[in-house]
Amino acid sequence: MIKNMRLTLGLVFAGFLSGSLQAQDLKLWYNQPAEQWTDALPLGNGRIGAMVFGGVNREHIQFNEETLWTDSPRDYNMPDGAKYLNDIRQLLFAGKQKEAEALAAKHFMGLKSKEEERAPWVEKVRDLASLKSNPSAAKYNDSKWKTIQLPAINGWETVGLEGLDGAVWLRNSFVLPDDWAGKDLVFDLGKIRDHDFTYVNGHLAGTTANASDGRMYVVSADKLKKGVNHISIQVLNYFDKGGLVGYKDTSRPMRVYPKGASEQQAVILSRSWKYMIQDDDPPLVGTYQASYQPFGDLLLTFPDASKGVSDYKRELDLTTAISKTTYVSKGVRYTREYFVSQPDQCLVVRITSDKKQSINFQAGLRSSHKQSAVRVIDPTTLGLSLQVKDGALKGESILKVNAIGGKTRVKNGQIHVSGANEVVLYLTAATNYKNFKDVSGDAAALAKADMEKLAQQSYGSLLNKHLNEYQQYFNRLSLSFGSSSESTLPTDQRIEQFAKNNDPAFAALYLQYGRYLLISSSRPGTRPANLQGIWNDLLTPSWGSKYTTNINLEMNYWPAESLNLSEMHEPLFDMIEELSQTGAETARKYYNAPGFVVHHNTDIWRGTAPINNSNHGIWVSGGAWLSTHLWERYNYTQDKEFLRNRAYPLMRKVALFFNSYLVKDPATGLLVSGPTNSPEQGGLVMGAAMDHQIIRDLYSACIKASEILNTDGELRKIMKSNRDRLTPNKIGRFGQLQEWTVDIDDTTNKHRHVSHLWGVHPGADITWDKDPEMMKAARQSLIYRGDEGTGWSLAWKINFWSRFKDGDHAWKMVHMLISPAAKGGGSYVNLFDAHPPFQIDGNFGGAAGIAEMLLQSHSGYLDILPSLPSALKDGEIKGLCARGGFELEMKWKDGKLSDLSVLSKAGNTCTVKYAGKELKFATERGKRYPIDSALQLIK
Known part of the structure; x- marks a missing residue:
């Protein structure tokens, strides 16, 4: 009787909570189409991603497929790196950091991909005599050149020259003010990627080969003339972002002014420039790792919708993963619905109207890849084929247009639909990627097979399968x-108002948006979400849009367990298994060590060697941090089979x-990591707090797991010994938690990385229960570091302040994260996180941080509302998960x-703490236990 009553009360309570929660309007919506990529709305099924712009007369849907990357399977490892390991360590122990970094740069970094000699190409494009006329000349006729807006901080790729590398001429002019006559002028152009030859009136003003150097050339008065003066720049761009990128501080323009005069008296050169592509085939540049690539664009042109449009709205419904665009044109209401189906592996677009025979448009495909082509398969079907430049991967996409009523025909490589009642478009995409070692797949056959499966299905069937599959996750x-x-405002206006007004419902929407993005970019059986999830429109994305393992990849998965999306963790576990193979080679070749290691980046080919530069690229704890996610999965699910068969072996x-890698510090006799660094600052060192915290947590997890599984008794003793001998956390002279083994922290340092606080979050090395003084020191470190930061850094700070149990400070960080994107973070119009540019980790970290305010379970008990901000005085939540196997x-x-x-x-024993009270009780698997506000079980 009591047992049945308990179950009934639990069900009634659950119904009571869910009833009011179902009324939430979980939509992003806008009164105008997207103008920029970061205004567009994201859709995805874990493999295919789409960005919907919602244009009226021209709809643009940019799409991706998760396995389209540059490069190919190869060996990333320096074959004899281990020969230099001891020398590097000894130099670091001796305080010779620069010498150690120089040695490491030469012998300890990973191998780059194929690289070609530059000199012959540079000589060719610099032979101006071979041109019909010299573009640097003042009287050169550039009337037929195209124009481009410069500077472009993220490269000319973002302002119309996507995929362009090579030699490009840029021209502009200015009128010399009368009072500047006889004066030398300063031409302040900012940074130019990569090598420039800058001319004024045909005279070489300067040349710089380093892309990271600002250009500030002085031109003598005798090279100038009254009236119009001409600037010509030959830019040699070898790889990645190209052209005039200006300054990181975008408020500082390109300009020219008299030498010695105030910069405010300048003529501004940040404006439209003319350009001419001289040569777009530069020599190959070797890269340490591959870059994620865009696939293509689906373009729909509606000739009837250019005038008289009203009642426009575009939206993304998080509860259905369906985007919608609606508007009225010439008295007819048009509706477009878009979703990406996981069960049927396709992008679906449905176009309807409230008047028969009124749908008219053209549909086409394109790709920014140089080696791409669109072909007509039949009167209702187009195909897009592409090859990644200098890489192993090919892509194939098929577009099928199914019109009800009207006429459908092909003209000029596009599908023309006229007089239709309803139209459904289907798009499939695939590559030849099979796994990180095998690219023998048949992209065309895969895309065709996915399309053929759609032939016998109705739109309603596709929609229902999509909803059932998606909502099984989201509705938890x-x-x-x-x-x-503010709930009535469009999302762009709501972002602007959030920091000014109390809009707690927007934080709830932000959390659910994070869950939506994780489901959309990381389904079981896919690859894990990269720096941009699965959404990217650039051939040269920032940081390659790959996987940065010194926080960004891990942050992507902070919400997976706590926000009831455990299955979305699976792609990360699959990656860890693959990294254990490539990382074993790296461990052997660099450290003569067993096991496996992951440095601070990886890609689709699972590279694990050090990359970029020895002052930040030799960081060894990527594999250890990733492995804590395996332990977290067990903590939340208590799945012993997962622990035995998958987690513990890795x-x-x-x-x-680490048993092999750790060495004794001659100054203390304690074990330290090294060579390593504290991401991404301080250079190469022996011993960093972050490493030691991660390794300590790793050892503790392995010790506990081996005890649960009753295995590895001797190894357990070694791990316990190493854990106890690790250099401990230290409090420095400023009352701060030391970032390194020596007390050299700079209290004025405002770096976005706060790596030495890893033990506070996401780790549990430092807690209020274990060591309050160390927690205070960690908090002091965060105070010194400051509140400002890029998007993901702001998200991490939400979690830190939640762990410090300062809810109002955490809420302040939420306000900063959900604010208009600026030079130091915030959110774009579509709520994508701004590093800037876009990085998805801040969305995931922010969602996890909001949950951390409501529940913490890392100390072995359920800590209820530990950091509730005063702004969130009322609320309810259903489906929040905790360690120990509780929901x-x-x-x-x-x-x-x-x-x-x-x-x-x-069925574990449950301990609950709230407001100084504690409740501990035994549980049975599958049963719900109602508890009142006095922390008493309801019988």
């Missing part, structure tokens, strides 16, 4: 922080590496807990 968690007047390999529903009013219910998934 419901959340409400109440309503506000964790164990990383522990074996919670709770409600609070006026900042105080009113209702709590705990579902036990594993």
Whole structure:
């Protein structure tokens, strides 16, 4: 009787919570089409990603396929790096950091991809005599040149020259002010990627070969003339961003002014420039790792919709993963619906109207890849084929147009639809990638097979399968922080108002958007979400849009377990298994060590060697940090089979590496990591707090796992010994948590990385329960570091302040994260996180941080509302997960807990703490336990 009553009360409580939560309007919406890529709305099924612009007369849907990358399977490892390991260590122990970095740069970095000699090409494009006329000449006729807006901080690729590398001429002019006559002028052009030859009136003003140097050339008065003066720049861009990129501080323009005069008296050169492509085939540049690539664009042109448009709206419904664009044109209401189906592996676009025979448009495909072509398959079908430049991967996409009523025909490589009642478009995409070692797939056959599966299905069937598959994940968690007047505003206006007004409901939407993005970019069976999830429109994306393992990749998965999306973690675990193979070679060749190691980046080919530069690219804890995600999965699910068969074998390999890698510090006798660094500052060192915290957590997890599984008794002793001998956390002379083994922290340092606080979050090396003084020192470090930061850094700080149990400070960081994108972070119009540029990790870290305010379980108990901000005084949540195998529903009013219910998934003993009270009780698997506000079980 009591047992049945308990179950009934639990069900009633669950229904009570869910009833009001279902009324939430979880939509991003706007009153105008997207102008920029970061205005567009993202869709995805884990493999295919799409960005919907919602244009009226021209719809643009940019799409990706997760396995389209540059490069090919290859060996990333220096074959004899281990020969230099001891020398590097000895130099670092002796305080000779620069010498150690120089030695490491020469012998310890990874191998680059194929590289070609530059000199012959440079000589060819610099032979101006071979041109019909000299573009540097003042009287050169550039009337037929095209124009481009410069500077472009993210490269000319973002302003119309996508995919362009090579030799390009840029020209502009200015009128010399009368009072500048006889004066030398300063031409302040900012940075130019990569090598420039800058001329004024045909005279060489300067040349610089380093892309990271600012250009500030002085031109003598005798080279200038009254009236119009001409500037010509030959830019040699070998790879990545090209052209005049100006300054990181975009408020500082390119300009020219008299030498010695105030810069405010300048003529501004940030404007439209003319350009001419001289040569677009530069020599290959070797890269340490590959870059994620865009696939193509689906373009729809609606000739009837150019005038008289009203009642426009575009939206993304998080509850259905469907985007919609609606508008009225000439009295007819048009509706477009878009989704990417996981069950049917396709992008679907449905176009309808409220008047028959009124749908008229043209559909076409294109790609920014130089080696790409569109072909007509039949009167309703187009194909797009592409080859990644100098890489192993090919892509194939098929577009099928199914019109009900009207006429469909092909003209000029496009599908023309006229007089239709309804139209459904299907797009499939595939590559020849099979795995990180095998590119023998048949992209065309895969894309065709996916399309053929759609032939016998109705739109309704596709839609229902999509909804059922997506909502099985999304509907697990419901959340409400109440309503506000701002809830009626379009999302772009709401972002602008969020920091100024109290709009807690927007934070709830942001959390659910993070869950939406994780489901959309990381389904079981796919590759993990990269720096941009699965969304990227550039051939040369920032940081390659790859996987940075010194926080960014891991942050992507912080919400997976706590926000009830455990399956979305699977792609990361698949990656770790692949990295254990490539990382084993790196461990052997660089450290003569067993197990495996991952340095601070990887890509689709699972490179694990050091990259970029020895002052930040030799960081050894990527594999260890990733392995903590395996342990977290077990903590949340209590799945012993997963622990036995998947998690512990991988964790164990990383522990074996560190057993071999750690060395004794001659100054202290304690074990230290090294060579390593504290990401991404301070240079190459022996010993960093972050490393030691991660390794300590790794050892503790492996020790506990081996005890649970009753295995590896001797190895357990070694791990315990190493853990106890690791250099401990230290409090420095400023009361701060030291970032390194020596007390050299700079309290004025405002770097975005706060790596030495890893033990506070996401780790559990430093907690209020274990060591309050160390927690205070960590908090002091964060105070010194400051609140400002790029997007993902702001997200991390939300989690830090939540762990410090300062909810109002954490809420301040939420305000900074959800603010208009600026030079130091925030959110774009579509709520994408701004590093800037876009990085998706801040979305995931921010979502996890908001949850961390409501529940913490890293100290072995359920800590209820530990960091509730005063702004979130009322709220309720259903489906929030905790370590130990628990799922919670709770409600609070006026900042105080009113209702709590705990579902036990594993049958473990549950300990709950709230407001100085503690409740401990035994549980049975599958049962729900209602608890009142006094922290008493409801019988």
